[in-house]
Amino acid sequence: MESTLKEMRGGESVLDLSPKATVGGGVEDVYGEDCATEEQLVTPWTYSVASGYSLLRDPHHNKGLAFTEKERDSHYLLGLLPPAVVTQQLQEKKLMDNLRKYQELLPIVYTPTVGEACQKYGSIFRRPQGLYISLKEKGKVLDVLKNWPERSIQVIVVTDGERILGLGDLGCQGMGIPVGKLSLYTALGGVRPSACLPVTIDVGTNNEQLLKDEFYIGLRQRRATGQEYADLLHEFMSAVKQNYGEKVLIQFEDFANHNAFTLLAKYGTTHLVFNDDIQGTASVVLAGIVAALKLIGGTLADHKFLFLGAGEAGTGIAELIALEMSKQTKIPVEETRKKIWLVDSKGLIVNSRKESLQHFKKPWAHDHEPVKDLLGAVKAIKPTVLIGSSGVGRTFTKEIIETVASFNEKPLIMALSNPTSQSECTAEEAYTWSQGRAIFASGSPFDPFEYNGKVFVPGQANNAYIFPGFGLGLVISGAIRVHDDMLLAASEALAKQVSDENYNKGLIYPPFSNIRKISANIAANVAAKAYELGVATHLPRPANLVKYAESCMYSPVYRSYRSRL
Ligand SMILES: O=C([O-])CC(=O)C(=O)O
Ligand SMILES: [Mg+2]
Numbered sequence: 001m002e003s004t005l006k007e008m009r010g011g012e013s014v015l016d017l018s019p020k021a022t023v024g025g026g027v028e029d030v031y032g033e034d035c036a037t038e039e040q041l042v043t044p045w046t047y048s049v050a051s052g053y054s055l056l057r058d059p060h061h062n063k064g065l066a067f068t069e070k071e072r073d074s075h076y077l078l079g080l081l082p083p084a085v086v087t088q089q090l091q092e093k094k095l096m097d098n099l100r101k102y103q104e105l106l107p108i109v110y111t112p113t114v115g116e117a118c119q120k121y122g123s124i125f126r127r128p129q130g131l132y133i134s135l136k137e138k139g140k141v142l143d144v145l146k147n148w149p150e151r152s153i154q155v156i157v158v159t160d161g162e163r164i165l166g167l168g169d170l171g172c173q174g175m176g177i178p179v180g181k182l183s184l185y186t187a188l189g190g191v192r193p194s195a196c197l198p199v200t201i202d203v204g205t206n207n208e209q210l211l212k213d214e215f216y217i218g219l220r221q222r223r224a225t226g227q228e229y230a231d232l233l234h235e236f237m238s239a240v241k242q243n244y245g246e247k248v249l250i251q252f253e254d255f256a257n258h259n260a261f262t263l264l265a266k267y268g269t270t271h272l273v274f275n276d277d278i279q280g281t282a283s284v285v286l287a288g289i290v291a292a293l294k295l296i297g298g299t300l301a302d303h304k305f306l307f308l309g310a311g312e313a314g315t316g317i318a319e320l321i322a323l324e325m326s327k328q329t330k331i332p333v334e335e336t337r338k339k340i341w342l343v344d345s346k347g348l349i350v351n352s353r354k355e356s357l358q359h360f361k362k363p364w365a366h367d368h369e370p371v372k373d374l375l376g377a378v379k380a381i382k383p384t385v386l387i388g389s390s391g392v393g394r395t396f397t398k399e400i401i402e403t404v405a406s407f408n409e410k411p412l413i414m415a416l417s418n419p420t421s422q423s424e425c426t427a428e429e430a431y432t433w434s435q436g437r438a439i440f441a442s443g444s445p446f447d448p449f450e451y452n453g454k455v456f457v458p459g460q461a462n463n464a465y466i467f468p469g470f471g472l473g474l475v476i477s478g479a480i481r482v483h484d485d486m487l488l489a490a491s492e493a494l495a496k497q498v499s500d501e502n503y504n505k506g507l508i509y510p511p512f513s514n515i516r517k518i519s520a521n522i523a524a525n526v527a528a529k530a531y532e533l534g535v536a537t538h539l540p541r542p543a544n545l546v547k548y549a550e551s552c553m554y555s556p557v558y559r560s561y562r563s564r565l
Helices: 002-008 052-056 069-074 088-099 113-119 141-147 171-189 208-212 226-244 257-267 276-296 312-329 333-339 351-356 359-364 374-381 398-406 427-433 467-477 484-496 500-504 512-533 545-552
Strands: 131-134 155-159 196-202 249-252 273-275 305-308 340-344 385-388 412-415 439-442 449-451 454-456
Touching (some): 155 171, 171 196, 249 467, 257 312, 276 312, 276 484, 305 312, 305 374, 312 484, 484 512
Parallel strands (some): 249 273, 385 412
Antiparallel strands (some): 449 454
């Protein structure tokens, strides 16, 4: 045993921990901590009612200085807190005073910081968050779900870490994304924290750097694919339904293209599933485009769209635009798709490439001679709207933006890839190279930019506007399936929130400062659609859905604790 301990400490004897050792200072080893050995087993028991020290460390119940004298006495807190007793309002004021020292919080909790956090997750890892389901748990996924301390889960955000933002395969360290997304579910959408479950499915990683990183927290193997992958995902999906029922929302997040479309199609008919990167992004971008029409003129069908990037975001947005155009004009969607062109790493997607295209790109193969790159495509197609969904930074070059600006009075340019480093161009570049004429929005935030004495405020075309309200709408209506019309409903509700004051600043999204109200409106519109489509199970339908959504939103208010009996 002694030699084992020495080996564990790199062969050096730091402290003699043999059972014979006496502890100095007369401090008795009541819990047997100092003489615990591998042979001498202990039971890790804990109190079931939080009190005293553990109460102060339990974020669900801790009120800090707001514990009353009586509560302090009753719950073994005397001496564990300084004497001041304050109100929740004062605690909030102090916290907000500190928070307001940062200009904005969203970029800290969310993109771009969350991307960096995932990249460094292993080396900064301290306390685990979320639920990890790895290949090692195959056959035991239901048991793993049961280890989670909360029972009434309403929203699960799950990733397999293969395409984290535009940063690529971060394996198990992708956990930052479900955790971050669910923080926004609570902060922006009012879903209570205890009803949110972040999940990372670890099937390995193909990121060589992580595989070699001594601090990597995931399975040290290359990604499982094919049947092995499908089986673990299927076990997870079945276990979720078995454990939480039909009405739990499963949001797929940051899966790679080759799995994202398949999973959505496979589980869309049996589970309440939503792919944020395909559907959430589509809904937010469509809202921005519809709002932008006030500034650039015309109807949706009057415009021509060109995308760089034909993955989840690109094809998801394209399809929702085509669908909305079809609804507005009564022209079949097969026809409206022809207004939308996509460029991938091999050039413009055209009919002659159809055979070799992945299935999700095929609807976008139109008749045109081959064009090898984006600049060529911009010149050939002459789009009025240019959208970047490539995951590759700085691909909207000066020449590309100048070309788009040469045939549009007000080109709409959306650089959607995240985080900031992967944005197709910066706000400054879009405004400068278009001589201040572009209407610009990006996935990650950019500061306002002054050009020729005018301040331009870029909008943030990020699915964070949509998914919290969208999910809330599903939850409050008890929806059991997601339908494309609900995405259109979310989009419509968001576009309606843009005020004249916003338009005057060139904004095509309302400010995030109103997000709770925006989310309530989105939730209400989505819920209304769920009732209309007959997939809502919460009956009878509340008469005023906006009021109802607001009344369902969680607010963190302290409760009073009963005295010790
Ligand atoms: O997380 C974000 O900022 C938006 C998003 O879904 C992605 O980029 O994958
Ligand atoms: Mg995402």
